[in-house]
Amino acid sequence: MLATLFAFMGLGGAEVAIVGLLILGMVIWALIDVIKSEFTRPNNKFVWILVIVFMPILGSFLYLIIGRGQRATRY
Template identity: 35%
Template sequence: MTLHFIQNIGGGSILFLLIGLIYTILWIYCLVDILRSDFKDPNMKIIWIVIILFAQGIGPLVYLAMGKGTKSTYTS
């Protein structure tokens, strides 16, 4: 049953499914990283969550590029 479904999708659709799966994993990774991290400013956690949720296309990429610099660097 599944093999028939995959054969009927076609090559282009499988590529879109793969890209969507990779993006979903990236989105979840960024969201979990934000929730587990401590930031220099307590409001930055909320700001990054809003960016991830509302800037769907580029939110995780912006967080990966800029978000690491807003984290606390102290160790316990």
């Protein structure tokens, strides 16, 4: 289905590879940020890791928008 969408948009192999690398980078960045962060609730870290692992694109996007606000503040 994704290949059909890229073909419809006129994207070839190089463009698809670049998009894939960008998505992979976002997922890795979100996972590293979750692992290194402290959260206000103890289960939040585990839940965010599960969300990012099982729904990589949506989970990473949601974490970067919603989850970063749930981190404990450091003074």
